[in-house]
Amino acid sequence: xxxxxxxxxxxxxxxxxxxxxxxxxxxxxxxxxxxxxxxxxxxxxxxxxxxxxxxxxxxxxxxxxxxxxxxxxxxxxxxxxxxxxxxxxxxxxxxxxxxxxxxxxxxxxxxxxxxxxxxxxxxxxxxxxxxxxxxxxxxxxxxxxxxxxxxxxxxxxxxxxxxxxx
Amino acid sequence: xxxxxxxxxxxxxxxxxxxxxxxxxxxxxxxxxxxxxxxxxxxxxxxxxxxxxxxxxxxxxxxxxxxxxxxxxxxxxxxxxxxxxxxxxxxxxxxxxxxxxxxxxxxxxxxxxxxxxxxxxxxxxxxxxxxxxxxxxxxxxxxxxxxxxxxxxxxxxxxxxxxxxxxxxxxxxxxxxxxxxxxxxxxxxxxxxxxxxxxxxxxxxxxxxxxxxxxxxxxxxxxxxxxxxxxxxxxxxxxxxxxxxxxxxxxxxxxxxxxxxxxxxxxxxxxxxxxxxxxxxxxxx
Numbered sequence: 001x002x003x004x005x006x007x008x009x010x011x012x013x014x015x016x017x018x019x020x021x022x023x024x025x026x027x028x029x030x031x032x033x034x035x036x037x038x039x040x041x042x043x044x045x046x047x048x049x050x051x052x053x054x055x056x057x058x059x060x061x062x063x064x065x066x067x068x069x070x071x072x073x074x075x076x077x078x079x080x081x082x083x084x085x086x087x088x089x090x091x092x093x094x095x096x097x098x099x100x101x102x103x104x105x106x107x108x109x110x111x112x113x114x115x116x117x118x119x120x121x122x123x124x125x126x127x128x129x130x131x132x133x134x135x136x137x138x139x140x141x142x143x144x145x146x147x148x149x150x151x152x153x154x155x156x157x158x159x160x161x162x163x164x165x166x
Numbered sequence: 167x168x169x170x171x172x173x174x175x176x177x178x179x180x181x182x183x184x185x186x187x188x189x190x191x192x193x194x195x196x197x198x199x200x201x202x203x204x205x206x207x208x209x210x211x212x213x214x215x216x217x218x219x220x221x222x223x224x225x226x227x228x229x230x231x232x233x234x235x236x237x238x239x240x241x242x243x244x245x246x247x248x249x250x251x252x253x254x255x256x257x258x259x260x261x262x263x264x265x266x267x268x269x270x271x272x273x274x275x276x277x278x279x280x281x282x283x284x285x286x287x288x289x290x291x292x293x294x295x296x297x298x299x300x301x302x303x304x305x306x307x308x309x310x311x312x313x314x315x316x317x318x319x320x321x322x323x324x325x326x327x328x329x330x331x332x333x334x335x336x337x338x339x340x341x342x343x344x345x346x347x348x349x350x351x352x353x354x355x356x357x358x359x360x361x362x363x364x365x366x367x368x369x370x371x372x373x374x375x376x377x378x379x380x381x382x383x384x385x386x387x388x389x390x391x392x393x394x395x396x397x398x399x400x401x402x403x404x405x406x407x408x409x410x411x412x413x414x415x416x417x418x419x420x421x422x423x424x425x426x427x428x429x430x431x432x433x434x435x436x437x438x439x440x441x442x443x444x445x446x447x448x449x450x451x
Contacts, residue, residue, distance in 0.1 A: 020211075024291035024302075025222075036294040053170065057179045061186065068201065069208035070291040072300030072336060074329055076190030076201045083183060091170060116295075123344075135364060143295065 008165045012047060015157070016063060019043040024070040035139050037146035038112055040067050044082055045108045046154040048089035049099055050162050060086025073123050081118065085111050101155055108151035112144035198313045200331035208306075208334040215290040216304055223432065281441035282398070285309055287317075287434050290334065297367050298342040299428040300325075305436065306333045314396040316437045322402035322425035323391060324434055335436075339428055340403065341367040348394030349374055349403055356381035357392055358420070360403060366421060370428065371407065377418040383409060389422055398440040 019039035044063045048056035064082030071078055089107055097103035117140055120132065170176055190201035200208065287303035305311050307330050317324040317337050325339035338344060343362040350357050358377040366373055377383060387406045393399025408421035 021218075023295070024293060025218075038295060052175070054175045054179060057182070061182070065201075065203045066207045066211065068204040069211060069331070069334065070293060070302050072293045072296040072298065072338070074336075075194035076187070076204060079190060079201065079203065080183075080187055083186075087179060139297070 008161060011161055011165075012059075015154070016040070016043055016066075020063075020066055020070070023067070035143040035146065037143060037150050038115065039147075039150055041082070041085070041112055041115060042108055042147050042151035042154055044086050045089050045111050046104065046151055046158050048086040049093045049104060049107070049155070050158055051090060053087055053090045053094075056086040056090035057083055060084075073119055077119065077122060081115055085115065101152060104151055104155040105148050109144050109148045112147040113140060116140040116143060194329075198329065199307075200329050200334075200336075205331040205334075208302075208331045212290070212304060212333045216288070219288060219290050219304075281439070282437050283439040285311060285436045285438050287311075287335075287436055289431055289434065297364065298362060299339045299367075300328075300342065301337055301339075301431070302334050303337055303434060303436070304334060306331045306335050308332055310438050311335050311436055312438070316397045316401065316440075317434050318401060318437065319426050319431060319434055321427070322404065323397065324426050324428070324431065326396060327436065337434070340372050340424060341370070341428065345372075346395070347397055348392035349389050350392040350399075351381070351383050351406075352388040352390050353384075354382045354387070356383050360389070360422065371421050371423055372404070374406070374420040374422050375412065375417065377420060379416060379418060381418055383418065383420055385409065389420075393442070396443075398437065398442070 019042070022039045040063050044060050047059050051059065061079060061083040063086075064076075064079035067078040067082065068076055089111065092107060093099050093103060097107065117136065120135060120140070186201075186203065190203065193199050193201045199205070285305055287305040287309075289301045290304045292299070292301040303317075311327055311330055313327060313330055315327045317326055323340060325337050325342070325345065327335045328338040328344075329336040339362075340347070340360060341362045343364065345360065345362055347360045348357065349360045356377055358374040358381075360372055360374050363371075363373045374389060383406060385406050385408070389403045389406065391397040391399055391401040391403060402425055404422040404424040404426075406420045407423040410419055410421075411417075412419050
């Protein structure tokens with residue numbers, strides 16, 4: 001049992017490192033992107049769908065801490081919100097949603113919308129509010145859709161991992 | 167779901183969450199430092215990021231050298247092996263040459279500003295979901311970096327340090343609306359304030375606001391720092407690409423095209439000390 005959990009943990013650590021690499025690589029994948037998916041958030045949402053509330057919380061918090069070490073947002077924003085989102089997702093899947101790909105689409109979309117909107121509102125001073133609606137439609141929504149696509153791929157990978165290493 | 171809030175699990179989660187939040191916010195708001203947790207994560211990830219950065223840059227440079235010499239390679243098929251070996255050497259040479267050029271350009275800035283003290287740093291990660299091109303460098307408080315230190319390249323001003331960790335620091339660029347720095351038109355000496363704008367940041371531009379209606383600024387003028395605030399005077403910022411009138415207060419504004427290409431930054435210099443540093447911040451505080 002412990003061996004299975006360890007193998008699952010190792011695989012998930014590798015996936016987590018890969019999502020952080022995709023998000024913060026500054027050489028090979030560097031460029032000017034109009035919008036960009038939140039890879040670590042997609043991973044956090046998917047992993048939270050398959051674990052207990054405490055497991056999801058720990059995972060969300062660790063991902064948030066690593067995102068905060070590279071992200072431009074200050075005051076541990078990601079640590080706090082990744083942990084909150086992870087616990088909420090875990091509770092939603094336990095009490096309201098079924099653990100399937102449709103839930104994954106809905107939850108990851110709204111999680112990305114929520115995180116990006118709050119980040120925009122929290123991070124920038126008043127001049128930044130000028131284009132908030134435009135920003136929402138042109139940047140936040142497309143970025144959230146891309147996050148959903150990545151989350152769906154991860155969902156199937158994670159499902160396979162959990163089935164194989166049950 | 168109500169049951170969950172009465173469980174031991176929920177109490178553990180709440181306790182950890184409150185502890186982490188309070189500690190992080192205290193470090194962030196009071197000390198303007200990275201939270202100890204993110205700092206530890208940065209320290210753990212930093213060697214991996216540095217190693218990856220070095221390898222990926224070499225791969226990029228090698229392939230650039232390879233594609234540049236493609237025509238020669240077709241003509242001299244039998245010398246392919248020799249050429250490849252030479253290319254490797256050229257890539258190494260180019261790296262060394264670039265580094266020498268990098269340092270010699272800063273030497274020029276250093277010679278004209280004797281009071282400047284520099285610390286070189288390398289960009290190790292960039293948040294691609296950030297429109298304002300902020301990034302993380304591989305130097306922190308143990309290298310003498312402190313909050314609000316100006317960051318430059320040989321081309322001009324990049325931004326300033328907004329969060330310091332032990333081995334890494336976060337840099338906010340002049341494209342961000344959080345930036346507000348005094349600037350001068352080098353030709354007319356008209357003064358204004360440089361700040362970021364969401365729409366302009368997408369085009370890689372920033373804005374110079376509060377220019378007097380009688381100012382004689384013109385397209386193509388060079389803009390440099392005025393020495394007010396956290397930046398020393400005379401650092402080149404960019405050129406004026408557009409001029410308009412603010413509909414609210416009728417002052418003139420100018421769109422500024424920074425001299426620095428934020429997308430291709432690899433190495434930067436942090437000005438850790440200069441004459442008059444911190445004076446204005448203390449007054450503001």
